[in-house]
Amino acid sequence: MSTTSSMPKSRAPDVGAPSSRAVLFDLDGTVVDTAPDLAGAANDMRARRGLAARPIDAMAPMCSYGGRGMLAAAFDIAPGAPDYDAMYDEFITTYAQRMTRASYPYTGMRALLTDLADDGVRWGIVTNKPERLAVPLIAHLAFEPAPGCVIGGDTAGVAKPDPAPILLACERMEVAPTDCIYVGDSDRDIAAGQAAGMPTIAACYGYIPPDESPADWPAERHVESIAALGEAIQSLWKSY
Known part of the structure; x- marks a missing residue:
């Protein structure tokens, strides 16, 4: 796990997919090093x-x-x-x-999101961070393209591992859960994504407590870097 972030300097792998699909992400430890x-x-x-x-x-x-x-x-x-x-x-x-003093997207994340957009794939945030903190943080980071939604831990009335926040994101983005992938760095993320009916990717580069083993999480893919994340997304599109 790295806690040192910088702006990306290279393009992430191509993640071609139909335009009806979306990738939903956890925030802390997945998209942004907070x-x-x-x-x-x-x-x-x-x-x-x-x-x-x-x-x-x-x-x-x-x-x-x-x-x-x-x-x-x-x-x-x-x-x-x-x-x-x-x-x-x-x-x-x-x-x-x-909260905006020293938090930045992981290196390669902006390029990955650009690649998704180039292929017509939308993205959104589903985090357990309170909405009043998540929304201004995302706004400050000025992602281009911007996420299709930002769902906080209190937006749906329940937080992950309950699937309700992820299902609310699908509703707001008008995309079927089966046409989404969920990416996160905790077992709660994997449980929530699978309960919502979508394949999941474990972001093993994120914030993993020493007593937890991501290899034990039943995610469809496990990745150690943003580059590997792009490849995993592409692989899952081909599998589903």
Whole structure:
């Protein structure tokens, strides 16, 4: 897993597919490397308490769990701990103030999305990140083409692994679930995509906690890079 991102310098592999299809992505750890700002917000909280910063790389594997994961990584606390709710609210506020400071698409992601668009394939975001955070982050990054939808963890009233957010994305983009692929870096993503009736790709380059093994996730494809992701999308189009 890499927590260092930069703008892509090369074109991603061709992912030719019919125009009736779409690729839906998780956000953090799949499309955008948000670890510097997520971990940065947690370290800002530590600084307020006179504590030394923890390394971003050490906290990054927990980024997939959002604020809950960052509080666990930075303070070794879980829901139910004293003052947990107040600390969670503090984290969300702190993160919102800095979430565009050092978060960038993974190298090659913009090129991949351009290739999808060139082939008439649309894309969208389905994340467990609250909509009030996901929408402005995506807007700030100014993807071209823009996603067809941004579904947050609270948009559908339930979050992944429930398939409802993914099905809502299909509804808003007017595409059948069977004509979509879902890509994510957690077992929740794979479970949600498959429950929604679409093939899935495990983004093993993302935020994987040390006690989890993506090889055990029942995704149709497992990839270690954006280049491999483009190839996996192309392969799945041919299989379905």
